[in-house]
Amino acid sequence: xxxxxxxxxxxxxxxxxxxxxxxxxxxxxxxxxxxxxxxxxxxxxxxxxxxxxxxxxxxxxxxxxxxxxxxxxxxxxxxxxxxxxxxxxxxxxxxxxxxxxxxxxxxxxxxxxxxxxxxxxxxxxxxxxxxxxxxxxxxxxxxxxxxxxxxxxxxxxxxxxxxxxxxxxxxxxxxxxxxxxxxxxx
Amino acid sequence: xxxxxxxxxxxxxxxxxxxxxxxxxxxxxxxxxxxxxxxxxxxxxxxxxxxxxxxxxxxxxxxxxxxxxxxxxxxxxxxxxxxxxxxxxxxxxxxxxxxxxxxxxxxxxxxxxxxxxxxxxxxxxxxxxxxxxxxxxxxxxxxxxxxxxxxxxxxxxxxxxxxxxxxxxxxxxxxxxxxxxxxxxxxxxxxxxxxxxxxxxxxxxxxxxxxxxxxxxxxxxxxxxxxxxxxxxxxxxxxxxxxxxxxxxxxxxxxxxxxxxxxxxxxxxxxxxxxxxxxxxxxxxxxxxxxxxxxxxxxxxxxxxxxxxxxxxxxxxxxxxxxxxxxxxxxxxxxxxxxxxxxxxxxxxxxxxxxxxxxxxxxxxxxxxxxxxxxxxxxxxxxxxxxxxxxxxxxxxxxxxxxxxxxxxxxxxxxxxxxxxxxxxxxxxxxxxxxxxxxxxxxxxxxxxxxx
Numbered sequence: 001x002x003x004x005x006x007x008x009x010x011x012x013x014x015x016x017x018x019x020x021x022x023x024x025x026x027x028x029x030x031x032x033x034x035x036x037x038x039x040x041x042x043x044x045x046x047x048x049x050x051x052x053x054x055x056x057x058x059x060x061x062x063x064x065x066x067x068x069x070x071x072x073x074x075x076x077x078x079x080x081x082x083x084x085x086x087x088x089x090x091x092x093x094x095x096x097x098x099x100x101x102x103x104x105x106x107x108x109x110x111x112x113x114x115x116x117x118x119x120x121x122x123x124x125x126x127x128x129x130x131x132x133x134x135x136x137x138x139x140x141x142x143x144x145x146x147x148x149x150x151x152x153x154x155x156x157x158x159x160x161x162x163x164x165x166x167x168x169x170x171x172x173x174x175x176x177x178x179x180x181x182x183x184x185x186x
Numbered sequence: 187x188x189x190x191x192x193x194x195x196x197x198x199x200x201x202x203x204x205x206x207x208x209x210x211x212x213x214x215x216x217x218x219x220x221x222x223x224x225x226x227x228x229x230x231x232x233x234x235x236x237x238x239x240x241x242x243x244x245x246x247x248x249x250x251x252x253x254x255x256x257x258x259x260x261x262x263x264x265x266x267x268x269x270x271x272x273x274x275x276x277x278x279x280x281x282x283x284x285x286x287x288x289x290x291x292x293x294x295x296x297x298x299x300x301x302x303x304x305x306x307x308x309x310x311x312x313x314x315x316x317x318x319x320x321x322x323x324x325x326x327x328x329x330x331x332x333x334x335x336x337x338x339x340x341x342x343x344x345x346x347x348x349x350x351x352x353x354x355x356x357x358x359x360x361x362x363x364x365x366x367x368x369x370x371x372x373x374x375x376x377x378x379x380x381x382x383x384x385x386x387x388x389x390x391x392x393x394x395x396x397x398x399x400x401x402x403x404x405x406x407x408x409x410x411x412x413x414x415x416x417x418x419x420x421x422x423x424x425x426x427x428x429x430x431x432x433x434x435x436x437x438x439x440x441x442x443x444x445x446x447x448x449x450x451x452x453x454x455x456x457x458x459x460x461x462x463x464x465x466x467x468x469x470x471x472x473x474x475x476x477x478x479x480x481x482x483x484x485x486x487x488x489x490x491x492x493x494x495x496x497x498x499x500x501x502x503x504x505x506x507x508x509x510x511x512x513x514x515x516x517x518x519x520x521x522x523x524x525x526x527x528x529x530x531x532x533x534x535x536x537x538x539x540x541x542x543x544x545x546x547x548x549x550x551x552x553x554x555x556x557x558x559x560x561x562x563x564x565x566x567x568x569x570x571x572x573x574x575x576x577x578x579x580x581x582x583x584x585x586x587x588x589x590x591x592x593x594x595x596x597x598x599x600x601x602x603x604x605x606x607x608x609x610x611x612x613x614x615x616x617x618x619x620x621x622x623x624x625x626x627x628x629x630x631x632x633x634x635x636x637x638x
Contacts, residue, residue, distance in 0.1 A: 161449065168341045
């Protein structure tokens with residue numbers, strides 16, 4: 001018998017009464033959605049910028065290499081996506097469009113179509129996600145309703161910059177992934 | 187070594203033990219505060235518990251769904267009955283790819299299977315990429331906590347370690363400085379690895395996708411730069427529906443560290459063009475635990491670590507005192523199922539206060555199971571010498587005269603005997619405990635004198 005069959009047989013050998021799968025209520029959130037989302041992002045050590053603030057911020061940073069896949073900032077990048085993600089090693093900034101944001105925790109959903117290369121939001125030194133302010137939902141439940149049956153090979157919720165507290169529980173921003181996350185609501 | 191012996195070792199450095207206790211309590215407090223901001227928190231715990239109940243009943247068919255959907259998505263599936271077979275699967279994939287160096291993000295399952303030493307024996311370099319795990323790996327230690335692997339270390343120790351291993355400035359113990367040194371060191375490893383290993387937080391039966399949660403982004407840095415992603419997954423990690431993730435992702439990080447969500451929550455459904463994803467589905471004692479009616483729902487665990495942070499014993503004895511991959515209250519009900527003799531002292535490493543059950547996001551009755559394991563262990567391994575004294579006590583309490591005489595004797599003896607007799611090594615209750623002063627009279631005598 002293969003291990004697969006052995007494992008499945010062992011599970012089926014355990015008798016147990018049936019337990020039904022609960023329906024998940026549509027839990028909601030009160031308050032001004034945009035303000036709750038802003039506080040969540042700040043709590044996750046991200047930043048919130050307006051479009052004007054973002055346009056002012058970019059030249060101050062003197063980025064050498066910028067990739068923009070955002071429909072809102074098509075001309076901001078100076079680099080096209082390479083085939084091999086290893087070439088992104090010294091990328092300064094990536095600008096991506098998020099699909100929607102979750103107010104309760106600041107999580108923003110992106111799929112393969114938004115990412116170009118899956119490594120992009122991690123390997124870049126700094127990350128900007130552009131989000132349509134009409135695409136904010138209250139809780140993760142509404143978030144997964146929006147994801148629905150979408151069939152992307154890869155999708156993820158990003159809620160902040162790369163961080164760690166593994167040394168004496170001291171919070172450090174910028175572990176292995178992007179050292180900062182800025183969210184631009186448009 | 188037994189838990190009490192190991193705990194004694196941990197408590198020798200009292201200042202560090204106090205720091206450990208307070209730091210974990212701080213994490214527990216953060217969990218409390220954030221859970222109070224969610225009005226439906228208790229409802230979410232109920233839902234999570236019910237979903238997992240349903241999973242345990244239908245696990246076989248969910249695993250088949252998961253496998254079928256994952257295969258359709260172009261993912262390769264391997265089944266492993268035990269740790270050995272799990273390690274063999276991983277090694278075989280690495281050999282097929284002619285791979286000599288891998289990066290690995292946090293996976294308690296690979297710790298449980300002792301994958302690192304297995305691969306290292308075959309000449310493969312394994313680099314743990316979670317900062318805390320890299321730190322303990324440099325020290326040849328296992329993680330002491332499933333979420334905070336290096337919580338037993340102070341920054342001075344990490345500074346010395348990084349000075350030796352990563353040539354950081356001697357004496358510089360700034361956490362930012364040390365983290366940046368690790369970032370540079372690990373980036374080179376990420377860029378060079380052809381195969382990356384991750385654990386799995388949740389596998390979704392209806393879609394065949396799996397979810398990996400990190401704050402550091404190390405899992406994604408590894409797998410998206412490598413050609414091959416191997417995901418090691420315990421068979422109990424299954425959830426039926428994608429929307430169940432809404433419940434579990436709301437609970438996981440809030441319970442673990444008191445944050446609203448981990449910063450990266452990656453859903454892997456199919457490999458990028460030209461790349462491969464493998465999932466190793468592992469039993470290693472899980473079906474045996476499922477067959478133990480009293481203990482089966484320990485398999486509902488989502489490895490958040492909340493029971494460790496709240497446990498008065500864990501906080502004051504450290505993760506290593508348990509001598510098992512998963513320490514703390516949940517480890518103490520999982521590990522005896524794997525090796526009852528080796529882990530026979532763990533269910534006793536508890537005050538049965540029940541705080542672990544109170545914070546568990548999937549409502550496992552941990553403290554009741556600790557009590558049940560005690561029954562099983564004493565049945566199998568005898569009563570640790572308490573049998574005789576219990577019989578004696580039984581005789582004394584049955585007879586009022588015997589009770590009166592022995593009470594008088596004990597009060598006299600405790601006053602007269604030297605401390606070396608009372609705090610004898612055989613009297614384990616005398617360890618780190620002082621007896622109260624003995625009263626001069628019994629309650630009966632007092633009542634006779636004072637009654638109205």
